[in-house]
Amino acid sequence: AQQQGLDVTANNAANVSTQGFRPDRASFSDLVHTGVRAGEDAPKTGSGEKLAGTETLYVPAGGLRQTGRKLDYALTDGRQFFAVRTADGIRYTRSGSFAASAATNGRFYLTDAQGGLVLDRQGRTIEVTDEHPARAPGAFTFRNLDGLRKTGDNYFAPTALSGAAATAPDAGLRQGYLEDSGVDLADVMADLIQQERAFQLNTRMVQMSDEVAQTVDNLR
Numbered sequence: 001a002q003q004q005g006l007d008v009t010a011n012n013a014a015n016v017s018t019q020g021f022r023p024d025r026a027s028f029s030d031l032v033h034t035g036v037r038a039g040e041d042a043p044k045t046g047s048g049e050k051l052a053g054t055e056t057l058y059v060p061a062g063g064l065r066q067t068g069r070k071l072d073y074a075l076t077d078g079r080q081f082f083a084v085r086t087a088d089g090i091r092y093t094r095s096g097s098f099a100a101s102a103a104t105n106g107r108f109y110l111t112d113a114q115g116g117l118v119l120d121r122q123g124r125t126i127e128v129t130d131e132h133p134a135r136a137p138g139a140f141t142f143r144n145l146d147g148l149r150k151t152g153d154n155y156f157a158p159t160a161l162s163g164a165a166a167t168a169p170d171a172g173l174r175q176g177y178l179e180d181s182g183v184d185l186a187d188v189m190a191d192l193i194q195q196e197r198a199f200q201l202n203t204r205m206v207q208m209s210d211e212v213a214q215t216v217d218n219l220r
Contacts, residue, residue, distance in 0.1 A: 008054055009191045012183045020062065020094030021154060021181040022078075023188075024054045058145050062094075062180040070131050071098045071110065074179040076172030080139045081156065083123070083165065084116035091116065091155035092140060092148070092165065097178055100128035110137065114153050121167050139171030 005026040015021040061078035073082070073096035081092035098118055101111040110118040110126040110133050117125045121138030128134070142148060147161025158165060 006192070006196065009188060013185070013188045013192070016181055016183045016185050016188065018095075018154060018181050019097050020074075020179045021183060022056050022058055022094060023181075023183045024056050026054050055146070056148070056150070057182060060182075062182040064174060064177045065180055066177050068176050070175065071100065071128070071133065072096060072176055072178050073098065073137055074174045074177040075139055076174060077139075077141075077168070077170075078182075079145060080141050080168045080171060081165075082112075082137050083119040083140050084112050084114075084155070085119060085125070086114065086116040086155070088151070089157075090119075090165075091151065091157055093154050093156065094179055095154050096137070098137070100131065121171075136173060136175070139168040139173055140165040141168045142166070 008024050008026040012023040015023070059078040061076055064074050064076070075082070075094065075096070078094075081094060082096060084091050084093055093112065095112065098110050098112055100108040101115065102108055108128045110128050112118060118137050120126055120135045121140075123138070124135070126133050126135050126137065142158060142165060143163035144161055147159050147163065148156040149159050149162075151157045
């Protein structure tokens, strides 16, 4: 479990510079305690911890950085997302570093870093002329953010638990800005140190338990 927690924290650290990245937090629960000897009053021994799950931290939003670029956008509300049409369907992202990409019809459309088509609030693609988008990107939110599923490339996919995307009623859209990663490097380093120490302690406890069991076997 501690190794899985380290993996979550290490992934956060790797995305400290990823625009609009939302960090995850691992939670743990104790495994079942069992009696060393039979009987109600028998001493109990723990079986360690297990990873109970991971939670994506959407609030607060990352800091905003002004770029002055007309194709850059940021959302001030951490519960809102841009919609992008990809080969795998509609995906949602916090990253607003967009570009103008040529289509087969010779026109240019607003796209994200992976080439997906950015959508407006009506779900339409956005034509770009001379670096000026015809319409602003839409901002969308969900009934239950905990139900969203990370799919890679800084994308989120809706699920039955999250509910369908809904147009955000009061979008905090900022043109000419980008959202920094939501990862706090100081917090990540502190988590890594704490989890590494816990991992080492758990390893030592397992070794000691094995040594005690071996000693008991030798006394029989």
